[in-house]
Amino acid sequence: MRLNECLRGFRRSWVHHTGMQLATLSVLAATFTVVAFVLSVSSNLKNLLSHWGESARMSVYLEDSIAPGDRNKVREVLQSDARVGSVEYIAKEKATAAFKEKMASHAPDLLADSEFANPFPASYQVTLAKDVPAGKIAETFEAISAGLDPLKGIEDVLYGQSWVRNYSAFVAALSASGWLIVLILVAGSVFVVGNSVRASISARRDEIEILELVGATQSMIRAPFVFEGALMGLVAAAVSLAVNFGFHLWEVKLLRASLAFARMAPDLAFFGFAASLGILVSGALVGAAGAYFTVRRINDGWSASQRVA
Amino acid sequence: MILFSHVYKTYPGPTHALRDVSLEIDKGEFIFLTGPSGAGKTTLFRMLSGFDKPSSGDVRVAGYDLTKARSGEIAHFRRRIGVVFQDFRLLKGRTVFENVAVPLEIRGERPGQVRRRVEDILEQVGLAYKSPQFPEQLSGGEQQRVAIARALVHQPGVLIADEPTGNLDSALSGEIMDLLEKVNAQGTTVFVATHDLGLVKRRSKRQIEIRGGQIAMDR
Known part of the structure; x- marks a missing residue:
């Protein structure tokens, strides 16, 4: 079927x-808008949590009596681990200085106290590589910590075990439920879109029957409807992107104005080019599939003759 | 051109709509199929137009064996015949011109050829001036003439009409029958199913009467 004829059919x-x-x-656009909104919120929430997750760090405290060779061995093990992002050595003196500086405003005499005994051990401060998922932070720290067990001279390994474990569990649950919600929404949207397209095509049942009567083949009859479904899906997806983009701009403005202290605005991102293209293509595919399955049910080659009976 | 050989059609129930119907119609003939309601007229019309298949027997029209034809072949067969219905069956969203052009577009004719043929046939049925109008803007008689134009535009060998004057008054019925006779005079085989015996008597054509699913008269 020629594109020209399909476009004429669409206009008609x-x-x-x-x-x-x-x-x-409207139904298609509303449905796609909700799905795109959930996808966007889910993606941004993930970004935000990942950003917070980047600040998680592990402290490997060393014994005061650790031999330089053992200390270097700890560093080597940490640095050779692909899951580790950075390793920083904090000497006893540096730890003390940092503590005094932090406490200066609360206890000014502390800075000048020459008899202040240094209670802090030297340590390695370890952060994770950026590709470690937020939901896996706890188990990654646990694994790295377990890898340090055979080494000598380590006093303790701390990474806020309880907090990190809860955080990881929260992110993992959020991620799973996010996908579940998207899955339910997509299934629902296919149902809604299918019904809407079905109502639209059923109203034009006569057209299909008459085309059958004058000898149109199934592909000739179906192609314009499928084309129309795809075009409707594409337009609806474009509308949903536009609505979501408007919402995104408003959201960023709101966060900058009212919640600037939280510094969340930079973590909010709209769909990139590939994701937008994916949404447009998915919209067109859902529209085309809805139209195809509906018109296939009506156009079986004999529907016109059934009406004649 | 048209051959029915020992055709039976039984619907669930069972209802025996056609029983041992055999008939032969030559190229260029004009046939009236008559009979009371429920006699089997519509069933025979459906067989002839490729809208239904017989339970047994053979139906051959315009070189197609309709007993064995598949869905794709049926579509091609329908392009070779012209069918006119009592309720016109026009596409409401298309103009008179577009309605008449449909069979040619389906056959993949070029736009120039389509325009020329549609204009010719609309001229023949006296509706050239109604070309840009929509079916709802036409009278019943005009709509039936558009339907006939659509059935003839691709120059089919057979024109099959089911009660083509059923919704029209006697003056318009006469006009439509004149038009069908004119088409027949140009060599097209015309098969008209009707219950209007007055109309049949006024035209001296071959008449096949069907009663209780069987051919009761053929003269």
């Missing part, structure tokens, strides 16, 4: 079934 549908077409487009 809008001219002669304006109400029905508008209703279908």
